Amino acid sequence: MPINRKEVSRTIVIKRPKDLSEEEYDILKDEIGDYVVAAILDKLGDGESPVEGEEFKDLTEKYAKREKKGKTKPNLELTGDMLRSLEYVPTDRGIKVGIFDSSQVDKAYGHNTGFKGHPNEDKLKKYKRQFIPETKQDFDGDIERGIDAIIEDFIDAYQD
Amino acid sequence: MPIKISKKFKAIYWIEKSKEAFNVEVKKSIVEKIKDLIMKGISPVKGRKFQKYSEGYLAAIKRNKGDFMGKPSSPVNLHLKGDLLDSLKAEGGKEKTIIVFRDKKAPWHNDGMGNLPERRILPNREGEDWHLVLKVYIKNALQKALSLYFKK
Numbered sequence: 001m002p003i004n005r006k007e008v009s010r011t012i013v014i015k016r017p018k019d020l021s022e023e024e025y026d027i028l029k030d031e032i033g034d035y036v037v038a039a040i041l042d043k044l045g046d047g048e049s050p051v052e053g054e055e056f057k058d059l060t061e062k063y064a065k066r067e068k069k070g071k072t073k074p075n076l077e078l079t080g081d082m083l084r085s086l087e088y089v090p091t092d093r094g095i096k097v098g099i100f101d102s103s104q105v106d107k108a109y110g111h112n113t114g115f116k117g118h119p120n121e122d123k124l125k126k127y128k129r130q131f132i133p134e135t136k137q138d139f140d141g142d143i144e145r146g147i148d149a150i151i152e153d154f155i156d157a158y159q160d
Numbered sequence: 161m162p163i164k165i166s167k168k169f170k171a172i173y174w175i176e177k178s179k180e181a182f183n184v185e186v187k188k189s190i191v192e193k194i195k196d197l198i199m200k201g202i203s204p205v206k207g208r209k210f211q212k213y214s215e216g217y218l219a220a221i222k223r224n225k226g227d228f229m230g231k232p233s234s235p236v237n238l239h240l241k242g243d244l245l246d247s248l249k250a251e252g253g254k255e256k257t258i259i260v261f262r263d264k265k266a267p268w269h270n271d272g273m274g275n276l277p278e279r280r281i282l283p284n285r286e287g288e289d290w291h292l293v294l295k296v297y298i299k300n301a302l303q304k305a306l307s308l309y310f311k312k
Contacts, residue, residue: 035292038202042293045200045235069230080201080212080234146296153299 003134008108009098010132010139011091012036012147017155026090028154033088033095035150039143040097040131041083047073052138054130074129082107098132108132178306179254185301186257187250193297194259195245198281201235205280206289210236214275238269238279 002009014032016025043050047058056074064072077083085101099108114128115121133139139147194204203210213221213236221233227240238244247263261270261282272278283289290298 031292034207035296038197038291038293041200041202041235042197045196045202069224069232071232075200075235077201077232077234080236083201083235084209084212146293149296149299150292153295 003109003112003132005105005109006102007098007100008105008112008132009096009100010134011096012094014094014151016093017151020155020158024158028151029090029095031150031154032147033090033097035146036095036097036139036143037086037088039139039146040086043140043143044075044077044083044131047075048140049130050140050143051130051133052140052144054137056129057126076111076129076131082111178308181308182302182306183254183257185304186298187252189301190257190259190294190298191248191250193294194281195248197291197293198245199235199237199239201237202291202293203280204291204294205283206291208280208291210238210279211277212236236279238281244269 012032014025014029017028020028040050047056049056058072059068059074061070061072064070067078082099082104085099085104086097087100088095088097089100099105108131109116110118110124111128112130112132114125116125118124138144197204201210213233218233221228221231224230231240244261244263244265247261247266249260249262250257251260252258259282266281267273268276269279270281270284280288289295
């Protein structure tokens with residue numbers, strides 16, 4: 001579940017429900033992946049972190065005036081390229097959600113870690129805006145509940 | 161057994177009440193949630209993403225004049241004057257809810273037209289469905305409606 005300079009991602013283990021075929025299990029992974037990506041964007045659009053217990057600091061007025069037409073609510077969208085590259089990939093036991101595009105990983109790493117390793121880390125760390133959970137963290141409760149609801153509905157549908 | 165009969169009627173009554181409450185809740189909130197998703201650049205259609213703005217359109221946003229004043233270059237949110245999103249309505253009676261865009265630009269975006277790329281805002285093609293984010297939201301609304309009557 002790495003947050004490093006090569007990828008910023010979180011693995012979500014999805015236990016294969018019994019009675020589901022391999023093909024159905026793959027569909028379930030896609031459903032959850034599609035959901036989690038949109039749920040992260042949904043939270044970010046509200047200026048909230050999708051990571052449990054994390055909060056986003058407002059943009060400085062100076063920055064907001066220069067780059068965001070005065071809006072101080074942070075949504076991690078400037079050109080849109082980083083969040084556009086947010087995606088999921090299926091794995092053997094679930095999915096991995098995050099930023100894998102090498103042209104966007106540095107930005108994502110900086111936001112998620114508070115610019116760890118940056119020459120101006122001390123000044124920049126207050127602008128940490130984490131949107132991918134570390135190994136010991138969870139997604140926000142709404143997202144976790146959403147994942148559970150999808151699994152529940154999926155099993156119901158395939159048992160009918 | 162009169163007691164049994166009365167219980168049965170009571171259950172049916174509360175199920176009907178819940179259905180009504182669900183419909184009211186859905187009508188009230190689903191439109192707002194669809195608008196909210198689109199404003200955040202999320203297509204309400206499962207598996208779909210909004211294509212980036214063209215360079216020409218981005219340049220107009222950057223000039224920040226007229227209708228473009230205050231419009232962000234990202235996310236892509238189909239919002240300029242607000243006519244399109246304001247035209248989104250939930251219609252229908254007690255039994256079903258129909259989600260409809262009344263603005264003429266809706267099909268232009270939904271199906272793509274001229275220079276406008278396709279940006280799906282309604283799942284009205286065969287095989288399409290609402291995005292799961294919306295379905296989870298609707299499920300929560302249903303649970304909320306049911307809990308009004310069954311947790312008492």
